Amino acid sequence: MQLKVINESRHPLPAYQTSLSAGLDLRANLDAAVSLKPLQRALIPTGLFIELPEGFEAQIRPRSGLAYKHGVTVLNSPGTIDADYRGEIKVLLVNLSEEEFLIEDGERIAQMVVAKHETVNWLETAQLSETERGAGGYGSTGKK
Numbered sequence: 001m002q003l004k005v006i007n008e009s010r011h012p013l014p015a016y017q018t019s020l021s022a023g024l025d026l027r028a029n030l031d032a033a034v035s036l037k038p039l040q041r042a043l044i045p046t047g048l049f050i051e052l053p054e055g056f057e058a059q060i061r062p063r064s065g066l067a068y069k070h071g072v073t074v075l076n077s078p079g080t081i082d083a084d085y086r087g088e089i090k091v092l093l094v095n096l097s098e099e100e101f102l103i104e105d106g107e108r109i110a111q112m113v114v115a116k117h118e119t120v121n122w123l124e125t126a127q128l129s130e131t132e133r134g135a136g137g138y139g140s141t142g143k144k
């Protein structure tokens with residue numbers, strides 16, 4: 001799909017790293033590196049502004065490498081970019097490790113997946129259909 005974008009960052013547009021990647025890697029757009037101390041969070045600018053078509057959202061997801069190697073992840077994962085949002089895309093990172101992490105300008109900090117979504121019209125009702133699962137959840141299956 002075509003996606004309208006304004007790139008006010010000093011970096012190239014986000015790219016798929018392989019031909020079948022679902023996520024476009026987002027880069028930090030920073031004047032200076034940002035330090036994340038253990039359990040600290042920071043809203044990291046990307047310099048990108050997009051115009052999603054109606055019925056689409058963009059999800060801001062963590063990069064597994066950053067999470068595995070450094071314990072740095074997206075706090076509100078998956079972040080939601082609404083189709084009517086015209087502000088800058090920002091990434092809310094948190095450092096869940098015990099060591100300080102330095103976010104450098106241009107570093108790939110998260111990935112963006114564009115997805116279709118439904119819009120709900122409520123249908124209020126007194127009863128829902130019966131199922132094998134019923135109200136069981138939270139590890140209810142496989143127990144005696």
Ligand SMILES: O=c1ccn([C@H]2C[C@H](O)[C@@H](COP(=O)(O)OP(=O)(O)OP(=O)(O)O)O2)c(=O)[nH]1
Pocket residue numbers: 060076078079080081082083085088089090091092
């Ligand atoms: O990781 C994120 C999440 C959100 N946003 C922007 C786009 C989104 O459309 C808007 C609102 O996000 P959300 O609905 O998650 O936040 P909220 O706390 O409900 O704020 P609001 O009342 O503005 O909807 O903020 C980002 O740039 N990055």
Ligand SMILES: [Mg+2]
Pocket residue numbers: none
């Ligand atoms: Mg909201």
